[in-house]
Amino acid sequence: MTDALSAAAEPNRRRILQLLASRPRPVTEIAAEFTVTRSAISQHLGVLSEAGLVGAEKVGRQRIYRVLPSGLRRLQAEIDRFWTNELDQLVTDATSLTQSKENRP
Amino acid sequence: MTDALSAAAEPNRRRILQLLASRPRPVTEIAAEFTVTRSAISQHLGVLSEAGLVGAEKVGRQRIYRVLPSGLRRLQAEIDRFWTNELDQLVTDATSLTQSKENRP
């Protein structure tokens, strides 16, 4: 599961990325936002790190995690590669056509 | 795993969605594009259907699957909700700043 999209899809990891996007944080501060253990968060950070989506900087006894723009761009590229023109047309077409064929018998 | 993003994130299901986006297809035609069993494809279609991303129409002895624009819009909304302004800024900022802080010591 080394691809960025699969790594970022997990709900808790989505939130972690959003938190880190607003501002880099140490692990404990991240874990405080969740009900799961700090250990679980640490492992999620490991997955995100392995996918190149986050990086850590050691400051004193804390490890400040931040989102890596390069990884984020790779994620964006993966999403774009998935979201083909054909998929996009289905969305835009439906809005104008009042989805006539949607619930076809 | 009822949310659209988690359902769509799985690699095989991504491809299924793309295939169906180009043109609705019966199950066998979809399965022909993959190395896994038709049974596996059928189950993937079940997941996508449960997530409201695809729908089937019975024609003779075939079941023609197609992408549902409504579900696709829900997926798009979920992606947009994840991809916050803060995340987006990190991407756009990095391109102009030549990612100065990316590999900070």
Place this chain on the structure above:
DNA sequence: AGAATGCGTTAGTGATGACTAACGTATTTC
């Protein structure tokens, strides 16, 4: 130096996922 803080790591568990093989059921073809 000793206690406390901040983290990573590991072992172990329960749940879930993706998959195959086999069977069952309509529907079409001959």
Place this chain on the structure above:
DNA sequence: GAAATACGTTAGTCATCACTAACGCATTCT
């Protein structure tokens, strides 16, 4: 009507995941 086609479904397997509890290692504080 019998064989073939197009599926769904199910049982069972194996791998992976998310998680907790416990431990260990630095680093800071007193």
